[in-house]
Amino acid sequence: MTETVIHVQGLVKDHLSNFLRKRFRALDGLNLTVRKGETYGLLGPNGAGKTTTQKLLLGLLKPTGGTVQVLGYQPGDTRALARIGFLPENPYFYAYLTAYEFLDFFGRLFNLCAAKRKERIAELLKLVSLTEARDRPVRKFSKGMMQRLGVAQALLNDPDLIFLDEPNTGLDPIGRRDIRNIMLALKEQGKTIFFNSHMLPDVRDICDRVGVLHRGKLVGEGEVEAICTSGNYQDLEDYFMDLINTAEEEYRKTGGITPYHIEREGVR
Amino acid sequence: MRSFGAVSAIALNTFRETVRDRVLYAIVFFALVATLAGLVLGTLSVEQDVRILEDLGLFTITAFGGIIAIFIGTNLVFKEIDRRTIFLIFTKPIKRWEFVTGKFLGLALCILVVCFAMGLFLIAIVCWQTLQTADPSVSWTTTLTNTLIPSLIPRLLTSLVLMYVELVLVIALATFFSTFSTPLMSMLFTFGLWICGHMTDSLKALGELSTSPVVKVVTNGLYNALPDLALLTRIRGEALDGGNFPIDLVSGIGAYVLLYTVLLLSFATVIAERREFQ
Structure with a gap:
């Protein structure tokens, strides 16, 4: 069995607003597993919770609920961090x-x-x-x-595990190609890569598996090859848009009320 | 050993950051000009020109050293968070206490270098002024061997060391506040405590004079909590007058400053441990 590098179970993260201390749920019951040597792409629109997920995995944020294990340790454990590489967004x-x-x-x-x-x-x-x-x-x-x-x-x-947060943001096509080539070289070396991106063509070229986040929930996950060859979707973009549109429709139907609101605020 | 490597790396980076900041050189330039002003003020006195130069020079180094410590120190951690370089630091295998200690030591090293340079300048112009005002019938080598080397230079060096000890406390205060507050608020807090620290004697006297038990408790509490900079200033004055200090007083001051600094850095570490970085 392939070794699990990242294991996330029921991960919840609430942010508090600065002034009124109002609670906002950024991640809602995320379950995720990344295996050794895998390149996993976390996709989602802006504000979906991609960066929050990476920060929780790295120990920069503390979870409100759920469990996280990275390389067999708690997030932020120096023994794990010694084997991790990280590139933040717009560093x-x-x-x-x-x-x-x-x-x-x-x-x-x-x-x-x-x-x-x-x-x-x-x-x-x-x-x-x-x-x-x-x-x-x-x-x-x-x-x-x-x-x-x-x-x-x-x-x-x-590092054995590399986190990249939007590595292609703001780059010209040559810069994007350079980063993509480096990532492909790392993948060939057997490194585990976890990255967030909006650039779906790059994701298609690099990732083994993708997960799609929408408003803090994982609304879809699958092997890139299977998604693109199943015949259900034209390409990865089609898969992504379909999941996001369905999730957004569902969200609107409930008037933005999630199980969280019902449980926490008694909204009916 | 691993911790030493991490602390020294952060200290070296902080030192580089501060010495490559042009504002530092502007502040040092004004400090040197202010020290030179002592030469002019000295001419207004009656045979006290060297003493005025010493007093003004030491005050200038303390004040400008304090300004550097407060301005840079209060930005130390905040800048890392604001510019998001903290994401790169805390995703490396380092502990929060190593980060806080490294930041503190880096700035302390920078202030040490600045004080050393300004102190050398002060000693040089004090020596020059002493030679200028010495009895013309006495050769300059005699003044050097009889006055400067055995008395004046050691007195100035002792005062400079005590002044640096005071600045170490200011750096620790600035580092502590910078872990949880904005630079402006940190500056106000640090500057306020620096000034209050010089008034601990007055606080104690106020408590003793008051008949209200509440005032007594409050002033006594503040006297114990605030850094006792009044004591350091008093001893510095005695050092400049050529006073000798028993070894237990010197070790007592060292232990006090060390304990106060360690306490402040420990609180800063606890805050950094609890912080999240969005």
Whole structure:
């Protein structure tokens, strides 16, 4: 049996608004399993809960309910984090550092020795085509270069599990292609990749399995190959739109009232 | 060992961030100009020009060091959250206490370098002024070996060390507030406590004078809770006058500052542990 890398059971996350402390449910009973070596794409419209899910898996947020296990540990456990790479959405990097200093800093956080850091940074700068820019301050980087540098920092520790949050956002076609090629190379190396994206053509090329989130609920999940060859859908976009439209219709029918509202607020 | 690596990495990054900030150099420039103003003020006094230079120089270093500590310190953690670099940090195998400690030490190192540079400048101009005002019949080597090296320089160095100890407490306060408050509020809190810390003696005296038990309890509580910077200032003044300190007083001050700093950083860690990063 293939090893489970991410196991999520009944995950619930409520956010509180800043001023009135009003409760808003961002994730509602999410169940999810990602296996070793798999590339899993979490899809969904803006505000569906994709980034919240990743942050919960990484320990940046604390769950309101449910259980989460990542690489066999609680989210945020340093033993798991030592084997994880993460690229956040629209990352901001320390502008005053050069690309080399930036990667060296994160290499130190992974407790890599000086020789290993030097070797690994050279390898990664080559991988993301930034060798020429190694001594340039990050503030002079273009969006695409930033994203590639972000990918490099996510791979410093040669992670078993890689989280990528919208890695293609804001990139031109060349930048998108570069990121896609890096992801395909990682997939070939057998890395487990969990990523959020809006770019369905990229998802089609990279992912083994996708899940679709709508208003904090997982409304569909399946193998990409099966979805695209079943004959039920023209392509992944068709599958995605069908699930989202059905879920939205269902949501409107209930007037936006979910079991959560009924249980918490007594709405009938 | 792993913790040492993480703390030193964060400290080094914080140090780089602060020393590469041009605002720091602007503040240091004004501090040096203010120190030089002591030369002008000294000419207005009657044979007290060196003492005025020393007093004004030390006050300038403390004030500008404090300004740097407050302005940069109160932004330390907030900036990481605001710019979302915290997502990259806390998804690496580091513990929250390592982050807080690294941030504190990085700024403490930066302030140490700044104070060292400003202190050297002060010692240099005090020495120069002493030589200028010395009896012309006495050679400069005699003034150097009889006055400057055995007395003046050690007095200034002791005062500078005590001043840095005070700034360490200010950095710890700023780091603590920056973990949960906006920079503006943190600045107000830190500056307020820094000023109040210099008035602990007055608070104690107020409590003793008052007949109300409530006032006594409140002033006594504040006296114990606030950092006792009045004590540090008093000792610094004595050091400048050439006073000698028993070893138990020196170790007592060291233990007090260490304990206060550790307590503040522990509270900051607890807050950072509980925080979520949306």
